[in-house]
Amino acid sequence: MENEGQEKDSEIVTEVNLKEDFQASGVADILSELDNSLIGLTPVKTRIKETASLLLVDKAREKLGLVNESPTLHMSFSGNPGTGKTTVALKMANLLFRLGYVRKGHLVTVTRDDLVGQYIGHTAPKTKEVLKKAMGGVLFIDEAYYLYRPENERDYGQEAIEILLQVMENNRDDLVVILAGYKDKMDKFFESNPGFRSRIAHHIDFPDYSNNELLEIAEVMVASMNYQFNEESKKAMAEYIKIRKKQPHFANARSIRNAIDRARLRQANRVFNNSKGPIGASFLSQIEDIDIRQSRVFSGGIDK
Amino acid sequence: MRVTQGTFSFLPDFTDQQIHEQVQYCIDNGWAVSIEYTDDPHPRNTYWEMWGHPMFDNPDAAAVVYELNECRKIYGSYYIRIIAFDSSPGWESIRLSFIVNRPSEEPGFKLSRTEVKGRNIQYSITPYSSDNPQGSRYK
Numbered sequence: 001m002e003n004e005g006q007e008k009d010s011e012i013v014t015e016v017n018l019k020e021d022f023q024a025s026g027v028a029d030i031l032s033e034l035d036n037s038l039i040g041l042t043p044v045k046t047r048i049k050e051t052a053s054l055l056l057v058d059k060a061r062e063k064l065g066l067v068n069e070s071p072t073l074h075m076s077f078s079g080n081p082g083t084g085k086t087t088v089a090l091k092m093a094n095l096l097f098r099l100g101y102v103r104k105g106h107l108v109t110v111t112r113d114d115l116v117g118q119y120i121g122h123t124a125p126k127t128k129e130v131l132k133k134a135m136g137g138v139l140f141i142d143e144a145y146y147l148y149r150p151e152n153e154r155d156y157g158q159e160a161i162e163i164l165l166q167v168m169e170n171n172r173d174d175l176v177v178i179l180a181g182y183k184d185k186m187d188k189f190f191e192s193n194p195g196f197r198s199r200i201a202h203h204i205d206f207p208d209y210s211n212n213e214l215l216e217i218a219e220v221m222v223a224s225m226n227y228q229f230n231e232e233s234k235k236a237m238a239e240y241i242k243i244r245k246k247q248p249h250f251a252n253a254r255s256i257r258n259a260i261d262r263a264r265l266r267q268a269n270r271v272f273n274n275s276k277g278p279i280g281a282s283f284l285s286q287i288e289d290i291d292i293r294q295s296r297v298f299s300g301g302i303d304k
Numbered sequence: 305m306r307v308t309q310g311t312f313s314f315l316p317d318f319t320d321q322q323i324h325e326q327v328q329y330c331i332d333n334g335w336a337v338s339i340e341y342t343d344d345p346h347p348r349n350t351y352w353e354m355w356g357h358p359m360f361d362n363p364d365a366a367a368v369v370y371e372l373n374e375c376r377k378i379y380g381s382y383y384i385r386i387i388a389f390d391s392s393p394g395w396e397s398i399r400l401s402f403i404v405n406r407p408s409e410e411p412g413f414k415l416s417r418t419e420v421k422g423r424n425i426q427y428s429i430t431p432y433s434s435d436n437p438q439g440s441r442y443k
Contacts, residue, residue, distance in 0.1 A: 137363065167370075174364070
Protein backbone atom coordinates (compact mmCIF):
# COMPACT_ATOMS: atom_id res chain seq x y z
CA MET A 1 0.00 0.00 0.00
CA GLU A 2 2.72 2.43 0.97
CA ASN A 3 4.74 1.69 -2.12
CA GLU A 4 1.76 2.31 -4.31
CA GLY A 5 1.27 5.69 -2.72
CA GLN A 6 4.82 6.68 -3.45
CA GLU A 7 4.54 5.62 -7.05
CA LYS A 8 1.48 7.76 -7.48
CA ASP A 9 3.27 10.72 -5.97
CA SER A 10 6.14 10.39 -8.38
CA GLU A 11 3.76 10.69 -11.30
CA ILE A 12 3.31 14.33 -11.96
CA VAL A 13 -0.23 15.14 -11.00
CA THR A 14 -0.66 18.84 -10.69
CA GLU A 15 -4.34 19.30 -11.31
CA VAL A 16 -7.53 17.37 -10.93
CA ASN A 17 -10.85 17.85 -12.60
CA LEU A 18 -13.51 17.50 -9.95
CA LYS A 19 -16.34 17.44 -12.49
CA GLU A 20 -14.67 14.58 -14.36
CA ASP A 21 -14.03 12.66 -11.14
CA PHE A 22 -17.63 13.24 -10.18
CA GLN A 23 -18.85 11.82 -13.47
CA ALA A 24 -16.40 8.93 -13.51
CA SER A 25 -17.23 7.76 -10.00
CA GLY A 26 -20.93 7.39 -10.79
CA VAL A 27 -21.80 9.34 -7.69
CA ALA A 28 -24.03 11.63 -9.73
CA ASP A 29 -26.30 8.69 -10.54
CA ILE A 30 -26.72 7.78 -6.91
CA LEU A 31 -27.37 11.33 -5.82
CA SER A 32 -30.01 11.86 -8.47
CA GLU A 33 -31.52 8.48 -7.63
CA LEU A 34 -31.62 9.60 -4.02
CA ASP A 35 -33.39 12.78 -5.06
CA ASN A 36 -35.95 11.02 -7.21
CA SER A 37 -36.71 7.87 -5.29
CA LEU A 38 -36.98 9.40 -1.84
CA ILE A 39 -39.74 11.87 -1.10
CA GLY A 40 -39.08 14.67 1.36
CA LEU A 41 -36.05 14.23 3.67
CA THR A 42 -34.49 17.45 2.41
CA PRO A 43 -32.04 17.89 5.32
CA VAL A 44 -30.87 14.29 4.91
CA LYS A 45 -30.29 14.72 1.21
CA THR A 46 -28.36 17.93 1.82
CA ARG A 47 -26.14 16.26 4.39
CA ILE A 48 -25.43 13.34 2.10
CA LYS A 49 -24.54 15.66 -0.76
CA GLU A 50 -22.20 17.58 1.53
CA THR A 51 -20.58 14.36 2.69
CA ALA A 52 -20.22 13.17 -0.88
CA SER A 53 -18.48 16.36 -1.97
CA LEU A 54 -16.19 16.27 1.06
CA LEU A 55 -15.16 12.73 0.23
CA LEU A 56 -14.69 13.55 -3.43
CA VAL A 57 -12.50 16.54 -2.59
CA ASP A 58 -10.53 14.39 -0.13
CA LYS A 59 -9.80 11.88 -2.88
CA ALA A 60 -8.72 14.68 -5.19
CA ARG A 61 -6.43 16.12 -2.52
CA GLU A 62 -4.89 12.70 -2.04
CA LYS A 63 -4.14 12.55 -5.76
CA LEU A 64 -2.28 15.84 -5.53
CA GLY A 65 -0.27 14.58 -2.62
CA LEU A 66 -2.01 16.74 -0.03
CA VAL A 67 -2.12 13.91 2.42
CA ASN A 68 -4.68 13.99 5.13
CA GLU A 69 -5.63 11.16 7.42
CA SER A 70 -8.29 8.82 6.16
CA PRO A 71 -11.52 10.40 7.32
CA THR A 72 -13.76 8.86 9.93
CA LEU A 73 -16.88 7.75 8.13
CA HIS A 74 -18.88 6.17 10.93
CA MET A 75 -22.33 7.70 11.10
CA SER A 76 -25.38 7.85 13.23
CA PHE A 77 -28.89 8.11 11.77
CA SER A 78 -31.48 9.26 14.23
CA GLY A 79 -35.17 9.57 13.55
CA ASN A 80 -38.53 8.04 14.17
CA PRO A 81 -39.40 4.65 12.73
CA GLY A 82 -40.32 4.52 9.06
CA THR A 83 -38.40 7.64 8.09
CA GLY A 84 -36.15 5.83 5.63
CA LYS A 85 -33.01 5.18 7.67
CA THR A 86 -32.36 1.71 6.27
CA THR A 87 -33.11 2.81 2.73
CA VAL A 88 -30.68 5.70 3.02
CA ALA A 89 -28.05 3.41 4.60
CA LEU A 90 -28.28 1.17 1.57
CA LYS A 91 -27.74 4.15 -0.72
CA MET A 92 -24.91 5.32 1.52
CA ALA A 93 -23.14 1.98 1.18
CA ASN A 94 -23.37 2.25 -2.58
CA LEU A 95 -22.17 5.86 -2.47
CA LEU A 96 -19.11 5.03 -0.37
CA PHE A 97 -18.33 2.16 -2.70
CA ARG A 98 -18.48 4.40 -5.77
CA LEU A 99 -16.22 6.92 -4.06
CA GLY A 100 -13.76 4.17 -3.21
CA TYR A 101 -14.03 4.36 0.57
CA VAL A 102 -15.27 0.80 1.01
CA ARG A 103 -14.12 -2.06 -1.16
CA LYS A 104 -17.31 -4.07 -1.64
CA GLY A 105 -20.20 -1.79 -0.76
CA HIS A 106 -22.53 -4.35 0.75
CA LEU A 107 -24.79 -3.56 3.70
CA VAL A 108 -25.07 -5.85 6.70
CA THR A 109 -28.08 -5.00 8.88
CA VAL A 110 -28.02 -6.21 12.47
CA THR A 111 -29.75 -5.57 15.77
CA ARG A 112 -28.77 -6.35 19.36
CA ASP A 113 -29.65 -10.04 18.94
CA ASP A 114 -27.03 -10.51 16.26
CA LEU A 115 -24.23 -9.00 18.34
CA VAL A 116 -24.88 -9.95 21.94
CA GLY A 117 -24.59 -13.53 23.12
CA GLN A 118 -26.61 -15.41 25.68
CA TYR A 119 -23.92 -16.63 28.01
CA ILE A 120 -20.41 -15.73 29.07
CA GLY A 121 -17.94 -16.04 26.22
CA HIS A 122 -20.63 -16.09 23.56
CA THR A 123 -20.64 -12.39 22.77
CA ALA A 124 -17.11 -11.84 21.49
CA PRO A 125 -17.15 -14.49 18.75
CA LYS A 126 -20.66 -13.48 17.75
CA THR A 127 -19.80 -9.80 17.44
CA LYS A 128 -16.56 -10.57 15.61
CA GLU A 129 -18.40 -12.82 13.18
CA VAL A 130 -20.76 -9.99 12.29
CA LEU A 131 -17.93 -7.49 12.01
CA LYS A 132 -16.01 -9.79 9.68
CA LYS A 133 -19.06 -10.25 7.52
CA ALA A 134 -19.40 -6.49 7.24
CA MET A 135 -15.76 -5.82 6.38
CA GLY A 136 -15.38 -4.17 3.02
CA GLY A 137 -18.87 -2.78 3.40
CA VAL A 138 -21.20 -1.05 5.79
CA LEU A 139 -22.48 -2.37 9.11
CA PHE A 140 -25.91 -0.99 9.96
CA ILE A 141 -26.87 -1.40 13.62
CA ASP A 142 -30.57 -0.77 14.02
CA GLU A 143 -31.80 0.44 17.41
CA ALA A 144 -28.21 0.61 18.59
CA TYR A 145 -29.13 1.90 22.07
CA TYR A 146 -30.37 -1.55 23.08
CA LEU A 147 -26.72 -2.61 23.14
CA TYR A 148 -26.32 -0.68 26.34
CA ARG A 149 -28.52 -1.67 29.25
CA PRO A 150 -27.53 0.37 32.29
CA GLU A 151 -30.10 -1.34 34.51
CA ASN A 152 -28.28 -4.66 34.27
CA GLU A 153 -24.61 -4.36 35.06
CA ARG A 154 -23.89 -7.93 34.00
CA ASP A 155 -25.42 -7.38 30.58
CA TYR A 156 -23.21 -8.68 27.77
CA GLY A 157 -24.02 -5.65 25.59
CA GLN A 158 -21.09 -3.78 27.08
CA GLU A 159 -18.72 -6.41 25.76
CA ALA A 160 -20.14 -6.06 22.26
CA ILE A 161 -19.73 -2.29 22.51
CA GLU A 162 -16.08 -2.64 23.48
CA ILE A 163 -15.26 -4.90 20.56
CA LEU A 164 -17.22 -2.66 18.25
CA LEU A 165 -15.30 0.41 19.36
CA GLN A 166 -11.99 -1.36 19.01
CA VAL A 167 -12.69 -2.47 15.45
CA MET A 168 -14.20 0.89 14.51
CA GLU A 169 -10.92 2.48 15.52
CA ASN A 170 -8.36 -0.06 14.31
CA ASN A 171 -10.03 -1.19 11.10
CA ARG A 172 -11.26 2.18 9.97
CA ASP A 173 -10.30 1.42 6.37
CA ASP A 174 -12.13 -1.89 6.39
CA LEU A 175 -15.64 -1.02 7.43
CA VAL A 176 -18.04 1.81 8.09
CA VAL A 177 -20.49 1.54 10.97
CA ILE A 178 -23.86 3.26 10.91
CA LEU A 179 -25.86 3.38 14.14
CA ALA A 180 -29.56 4.04 13.87
CA GLY A 181 -32.46 4.61 16.19
CA TYR A 182 -34.86 7.06 17.79
CA LYS A 183 -33.41 10.46 18.40
CA ASP A 184 -33.90 10.77 22.18
CA LYS A 185 -32.74 7.25 22.94
CA MET A 186 -29.71 7.67 20.70
CA ASP A 187 -28.78 10.87 22.52
CA LYS A 188 -28.95 9.05 25.83
CA PHE A 189 -26.90 6.20 24.40
CA PHE A 190 -24.16 8.56 23.26
CA GLU A 191 -24.17 10.32 26.61
CA SER A 192 -23.44 7.10 28.44
CA ASN A 193 -20.94 5.89 25.83
CA PRO A 194 -18.71 8.87 25.09
CA GLY A 195 -16.39 6.57 23.15
CA PHE A 196 -19.02 6.26 20.47
CA ARG A 197 -19.78 9.94 20.16
CA SER A 198 -16.18 10.83 19.49
CA ARG A 199 -15.74 8.09 16.92
CA ILE A 200 -18.75 9.08 14.89
CA ALA A 201 -18.23 11.97 12.58
CA HIS A 202 -21.59 12.34 10.93
CA HIS A 203 -24.82 12.66 12.85
CA ILE A 204 -27.81 12.85 10.54
CA ASP A 205 -31.35 13.54 11.74
CA PHE A 206 -34.27 12.13 9.84
CA PRO A 207 -37.32 14.40 10.16
CA ASP A 208 -40.87 13.08 10.21
CA TYR A 209 -42.78 13.32 6.95
CA SER A 210 -45.46 15.95 6.47
CA ASN A 211 -48.99 14.88 5.55
CA ASN A 212 -48.49 15.81 1.92
CA GLU A 213 -45.26 13.87 1.73
CA LEU A 214 -46.94 10.82 3.23
CA LEU A 215 -49.72 11.06 0.64
CA GLU A 216 -47.11 11.29 -2.09
CA ILE A 217 -45.37 8.24 -0.65
CA ALA A 218 -48.69 6.39 -0.59
CA GLU A 219 -49.20 7.14 -4.26
CA VAL A 220 -45.72 5.94 -5.17
CA MET A 221 -46.23 2.74 -3.17
CA VAL A 222 -49.61 2.08 -4.76
CA ALA A 223 -48.20 2.68 -8.21
CA SER A 224 -45.26 0.37 -7.57
CA MET A 225 -47.72 -2.40 -6.71
CA ASN A 226 -49.62 -1.71 -9.92
CA TYR A 227 -52.70 -0.32 -8.22
CA GLN A 228 -54.20 3.12 -8.54
CA PHE A 229 -56.12 5.67 -6.50
CA ASN A 230 -58.97 7.75 -7.85
CA GLU A 231 -59.92 11.22 -6.61
CA GLU A 232 -62.14 9.93 -3.79
CA SER A 233 -59.75 7.28 -2.53
CA LYS A 234 -56.94 9.81 -2.59
CA LYS A 235 -59.02 12.10 -0.44
CA ALA A 236 -59.79 9.20 1.89
CA MET A 237 -56.10 8.40 2.14
CA ALA A 238 -55.30 12.01 3.03
CA GLU A 239 -57.89 11.92 5.81
CA TYR A 240 -56.58 8.55 6.97
CA ILE A 241 -53.07 9.97 7.27
CA LYS A 242 -54.31 12.97 9.23
CA ILE A 243 -56.09 10.81 11.81
CA ARG A 244 -53.50 8.02 11.95
CA LYS A 245 -50.69 10.46 12.57
CA LYS A 246 -52.22 11.53 15.87
CA GLN A 247 -52.55 7.97 17.11
CA PRO A 248 -49.83 6.12 19.01
CA HIS A 249 -47.33 3.81 17.27
CA PHE A 250 -47.33 5.87 14.12
CA ALA A 251 -44.36 4.72 12.03
CA ASN A 252 -44.38 7.13 9.09
CA ALA A 253 -43.89 5.39 5.75
CA ARG A 254 -44.19 1.95 7.34
CA SER A 255 -47.67 2.74 8.68
CA ILE A 256 -48.64 3.90 5.22
CA ARG A 257 -47.38 0.67 3.72
CA ASN A 258 -49.42 -1.34 6.22
CA ALA A 259 -52.51 0.75 5.55
CA ILE A 260 -52.15 0.11 1.83
CA ASP A 261 -51.68 -3.60 2.40
CA ARG A 262 -54.91 -3.71 4.37
CA ALA A 263 -56.71 -1.63 1.76
CA ARG A 264 -55.61 -4.16 -0.86
CA LEU A 265 -57.04 -6.91 1.29
CA ARG A 266 -60.40 -5.16 1.49
CA GLN A 267 -60.28 -4.35 -2.19
CA ALA A 268 -59.69 -7.99 -3.06
CA ASN A 269 -62.60 -8.98 -0.85
CA ARG A 270 -64.86 -6.38 -2.44
CA VAL A 271 -63.88 -7.32 -5.97
CA PHE A 272 -64.44 -10.98 -5.24
CA ASN A 273 -67.85 -10.48 -3.65
CA ASN A 274 -69.14 -8.07 -6.30
CA SER A 275 -67.84 -9.76 -9.41
CA LYS A 276 -70.62 -11.30 -11.47
CA GLY A 277 -68.99 -11.58 -14.86
CA PRO A 278 -65.62 -11.04 -16.51
CA ILE A 279 -63.67 -8.04 -15.16
CA GLY A 280 -60.78 -6.05 -16.58
CA ALA A 281 -57.37 -5.02 -15.27
CA SER A 282 -58.51 -1.51 -14.38
CA PHE A 283 -61.22 -2.91 -12.09
CA LEU A 284 -58.71 -5.22 -10.43
CA SER A 285 -56.23 -2.47 -9.74
CA GLN A 286 -58.62 0.27 -8.63
CA ILE A 287 -58.59 1.13 -4.94
CA GLU A 288 -61.90 2.80 -4.05
CA ASP A 289 -62.39 5.13 -1.12
CA ILE A 290 -64.57 2.52 0.57
CA ASP A 291 -61.50 0.24 0.79
CA ILE A 292 -59.73 2.84 2.86
CA ARG A 293 -62.68 4.19 4.81
CA GLN A 294 -63.49 0.78 6.26
CA SER A 295 -60.33 1.08 8.34
CA ARG A 296 -60.74 1.06 12.11
CA VAL A 297 -58.87 4.35 12.22
CA PHE A 298 -61.94 6.20 11.00
CA SER A 299 -64.08 4.83 13.80
CA GLY A 300 -61.61 5.78 16.49
CA GLY A 301 -59.75 2.46 16.59
CA ILE A 302 -56.08 1.84 15.93
CA ASP A 303 -54.47 0.13 12.99
CA LYS A 304 -51.39 -1.60 14.21
CA MET B 305 16.42 -24.00 7.07
CA ARG B 306 13.45 -22.29 5.55
CA VAL B 307 10.42 -24.56 5.35
CA THR B 308 8.88 -24.52 1.91
CA GLN B 309 5.35 -25.84 1.77
CA GLY B 310 2.40 -24.88 -0.37
CA THR B 311 2.18 -22.14 -2.95
CA PHE B 312 4.53 -19.12 -3.07
CA SER B 313 6.95 -20.75 -0.65
CA PHE B 314 10.01 -19.82 -2.66
CA LEU B 315 9.01 -16.16 -2.66
CA PRO B 316 9.90 -13.75 0.13
CA ASP B 317 7.30 -13.62 2.91
CA PHE B 318 4.16 -11.72 1.96
CA THR B 319 3.16 -8.44 3.50
CA ASP B 320 -0.36 -8.17 4.89
CA GLN B 321 -1.38 -6.24 1.81
CA GLN B 322 -0.15 -9.05 -0.45
CA ILE B 323 -1.92 -11.64 1.70
CA HIS B 324 -5.06 -9.56 1.45
CA GLU B 325 -4.90 -9.60 -2.34
CA GLN B 326 -4.29 -13.34 -2.57
CA VAL B 327 -7.16 -14.03 -0.18
CA GLN B 328 -9.44 -11.68 -2.10
CA TYR B 329 -8.66 -13.71 -5.21
CA CYS B 330 -9.76 -16.88 -3.39
CA ILE B 331 -12.95 -15.28 -2.09
CA ASP B 332 -13.83 -13.90 -5.51
CA ASN B 333 -13.54 -17.45 -6.83
CA GLY B 334 -16.02 -18.63 -4.23
CA TRP B 335 -13.56 -20.62 -2.13
CA ALA B 336 -13.88 -20.82 1.66
CA VAL B 337 -10.76 -19.47 3.30
CA SER B 338 -9.49 -20.65 6.65
CA ILE B 339 -6.49 -20.23 8.88
CA GLU B 340 -4.47 -23.07 10.42
CA TYR B 341 -1.41 -23.22 12.65
CA THR B 342 1.08 -25.79 13.87
CA ASP B 343 4.45 -26.17 15.53
CA ASP B 344 5.24 -29.41 13.74
CA PRO B 345 6.63 -28.58 10.31
CA HIS B 346 7.02 -32.20 9.18
CA PRO B 347 5.87 -32.40 5.54
CA ARG B 348 3.61 -35.37 6.32
CA ASN B 349 1.82 -33.39 9.01
CA THR B 350 -1.19 -32.66 6.82
CA TYR B 351 -3.82 -31.61 9.30
CA TRP B 352 -2.88 -28.51 11.22
CA GLU B 353 -4.88 -26.99 14.06
CA MET B 354 -7.79 -24.85 12.89
CA TRP B 355 -8.00 -21.23 13.93
CA GLY B 356 -11.76 -20.72 14.17
CA HIS B 357 -14.14 -21.89 11.52
CA PRO B 358 -13.57 -21.69 7.79
CA MET B 359 -14.86 -18.31 6.68
CA PHE B 360 -17.64 -18.98 4.23
CA ASP B 361 -19.57 -15.76 4.13
CA ASN B 362 -17.10 -12.91 4.30
CA PRO B 363 -17.07 -11.02 1.03
CA ASP B 364 -13.94 -9.10 1.88
CA ALA B 365 -10.43 -10.34 2.64
CA ALA B 366 -10.00 -7.85 5.48
CA ALA B 367 -11.83 -10.33 7.71
CA VAL B 368 -9.20 -13.00 7.06
CA VAL B 369 -6.30 -10.61 7.62
CA TYR B 370 -7.99 -9.52 10.85
CA GLU B 371 -8.25 -13.12 12.05
CA LEU B 372 -4.69 -13.82 10.94
CA ASN B 373 -3.46 -10.99 13.14
CA GLU B 374 -5.55 -12.31 16.02
CA CYS B 375 -3.91 -15.72 15.50
CA ARG B 376 -0.45 -14.16 15.35
CA LYS B 377 -1.03 -12.55 18.75
CA ILE B 378 -1.22 -16.01 20.31
CA TYR B 379 0.72 -18.24 17.92
CA GLY B 380 3.17 -15.68 16.55
CA SER B 381 6.05 -18.15 16.85
CA TYR B 382 4.25 -20.98 15.04
CA TYR B 383 3.74 -21.78 11.40
CA ILE B 384 0.45 -20.30 10.21
CA ARG B 385 -1.01 -21.01 6.80
CA ILE B 386 -4.02 -19.90 4.85
CA ILE B 387 -5.94 -22.50 2.91
CA ALA B 388 -8.71 -22.04 0.40
CA PHE B 389 -11.25 -24.83 0.05
CA ASP B 390 -13.11 -25.20 -3.23
CA SER B 391 -16.46 -26.90 -2.69
CA SER B 392 -17.43 -27.11 -6.36
CA PRO B 393 -18.29 -30.66 -7.44
CA GLY B 394 -15.40 -32.35 -9.15
CA TRP B 395 -12.94 -30.60 -6.94
CA GLU B 396 -14.04 -30.62 -3.27
CA SER B 397 -10.56 -30.00 -2.02
CA ILE B 398 -7.92 -27.43 -1.24
CA ARG B 399 -7.19 -25.12 -4.15
CA LEU B 400 -4.53 -23.01 -2.58
CA SER B 401 -2.47 -23.14 0.57
CA PHE B 402 0.34 -20.86 1.61
CA ILE B 403 2.37 -20.12 4.72
CA VAL B 404 1.82 -16.64 6.13
CA ASN B 405 3.75 -16.84 9.37
CA ARG B 406 6.84 -18.76 10.44
CA PRO B 407 9.08 -18.95 13.52
CA SER B 408 12.00 -16.56 13.59
CA GLU B 409 14.40 -19.48 13.78
CA GLU B 410 13.82 -22.64 11.80
CA PRO B 411 16.32 -25.32 12.84
CA GLY B 412 15.46 -27.62 9.95
CA PHE B 413 15.31 -31.38 9.68
CA LYS B 414 17.45 -34.27 10.75
CA LEU B 415 18.00 -36.90 8.07
CA SER B 416 18.56 -40.40 9.40
CA ARG B 417 19.60 -43.41 7.37
CA THR B 418 18.81 -46.92 8.50
CA GLU B 419 20.50 -49.88 6.88
CA VAL B 420 18.04 -52.70 6.41
CA LYS B 421 18.12 -56.15 4.83
CA GLY B 422 20.26 -56.47 1.77
CA ARG B 423 22.19 -53.30 2.56
CA ASN B 424 19.19 -51.23 1.47
CA ILE B 425 18.90 -47.80 3.00
CA GLN B 426 15.70 -46.35 4.53
CA TYR B 427 15.61 -42.62 4.96
CA SER B 428 13.52 -40.65 7.39
CA ILE B 429 13.43 -37.01 8.40
CA THR B 430 12.59 -35.50 11.76
CA PRO B 431 12.30 -31.81 12.55
CA TYR B 432 14.90 -30.88 15.14
CA SER B 433 12.25 -28.77 16.81
CA SER B 434 10.05 -31.78 17.52
CA ASP B 435 12.55 -33.03 20.13
CA ASN B 436 10.74 -30.70 22.48
CA PRO B 437 7.15 -31.37 23.46
CA GLN B 438 4.34 -29.62 21.63
CA GLY B 439 3.88 -26.02 22.67
CA SER B 440 7.52 -25.47 23.64
CA ARG B 441 9.19 -25.93 20.27
CA TYR B 442 9.60 -22.36 19.10
CA LYS B 443 10.32 -19.22 21.05
